[in-house]
Amino acid sequence: MDILVLNGSPKAASDTYRLTDAFLKGMERGGGHDVRIVHVREKRIAPCRGCFGCWQRGDGHCVIDDDQNGILDLYRRADLIIWSFPLYCYAMPSQLKAVLDRTIPLVKMDMVEQADGTVRHVPLADFSRMHTLVICGCGFPDWEGNFDGLRAMCRAAFGNLDMVCVPETPLLNVPEAAPVSGPLLARFRQAGEEYAESLSLSPETVAALETPMIPKEDYIRHVNGGA
Numbered sequence: 300m301d302i303l304v305l306n307g308s309p310k311a312a313s314d315t316y317r318l319t320d321a322f323l324k325g326m327e328r329g330g331g332h333d334v335r336i337v338h339v340r341e342k343r344i345a346p347c348r349g350c351f352g353c354w355q356r357g358d359g360h361c362v363i364d365d366d367q368n369g370i371l372d373l374y375r376r377a378d379l380i381i382w383s384f385p386l387y388c389y390a391m392p393s394q395l396k397a398v399l400d401r402t403i404p405l406v407k408m409d410m411v412e413q414a415d416g417t418v419r420h421v422p423l424a425d426f427s428r429m430h431t432l433v434i435c436g437c438g439f440p441d442w443e444g445n446f447d448g449l450r451a452m453c454r455a456a457f458g459n460l461d462m463v464c465v466p467e468t469p470l471l472n473v474p475e476a477a478p479v480s481g482p483l484l485a486r487f488r489q490a491g492e493e494y495a496e497s498l499s500l501s502p503e504t505v506a507a508l509e510t511p512m513i514p515k516e517d518y519i520r521h522v523n524g525g526a
Contacts, residue, residue: 302326303377304336305370307384307395311340314468315436319383321484322434325491332495335373342366344397353404359423360404367401374402375423379430379498382453385468386437389448399456430498431457436468438522440515461500463490463508467518479512 304323306316326332343365352362359375360368374380384395391399406420413419433453439445446464453462470476471483490504500508511518 300332300378301376302332302334302379302381303373304334304381304383305395305398306336306338306340307382307392307398309340309392309394312472313383313385314471315385315434315465316383317471317484318436318463318465318468318487319381319434321487322381322432322491322494325488325493326495328492329495335377337370337373339394339398342370344370344394344401346397347400347403351403351408354408356404357407357423358404361401363401367398370398371402371404375405377429379432381432381434383434386435386439386445386449386464389445390452391449426458430459431461432494432500433457433460433462434465435463436465436471438469439466440518441466441509441511442515459498461494461505463500463505465509466511467513469522470512470518476512483508483512 302323304319306313306319308316323334327334344367345363345365348363350362353360356362359371361371382391382395384391387393390396405424405426406422409421410418411421431453433449435446435449437445445466449464450462453460465483471480473480486507490500490508493504494500513521
């Protein structure tokens with residue numbers, strides 16, 4: 300399977316990417332995968348200009364001369380795309396959102412109505428075979444509302460989607476938190492094995508991955524400098 304990982308964290312030492320790396324280790328236990336990892340912070344990705352020059356060319360490439368076209372080439376042939384990023388203002392970091400915005404060259408201007416009544420642009424290729432996994436971490440405890448906007452956007456933007464939204468991820472870089480962060484990383488490795496077999500995650504697995512590592516009150520006290 301061709302796997303494209305888009306690591307959208309602006310930081311080299313990414314809490315969320317530790318989860319993604321554990322997931323990949325689980326997937327790779329079965330072997331047979333070609334994994335390509337793009338660290339978006341290292342790429343030149345300009346914002347979309349909204350010029351629609353890509354639709355005039357119709358070759359699946361953007362008219363802007365930067366690193367996005369190389370990503371589009373990887374995107375088109377991927378069987379699985381993993382979007383890995385921390386939650387920024389209830390959505391993606393801006394660098395990664397620019398990558399998403401500039402996938403417009405992969406569709407045509409022509410539109411078609413779907414079976415559910417929604418209207419979509421006609422794709423340049425058959426993306427129905429492609430699977431998408433979103434792994435997003437945030438620095439909040441498990442409070443309602445933090446991931447709602449992101450979930451809505453991803454459901455509209457991606458097909459064959461699984462999402463894992465993890466609270467309290469800064470604990471992954473706290474050595475004293477190893478007794479709780481270690482088991483979470485182990486669960487992500489197990490989830491990778493599950494995904495490699497079925498190309499999906501069960502609701503029970505997602506719930507286990509999204510469970511906070513420590514109680515909300517303890518986490519808030521830790522963040523606020525309490526003992």
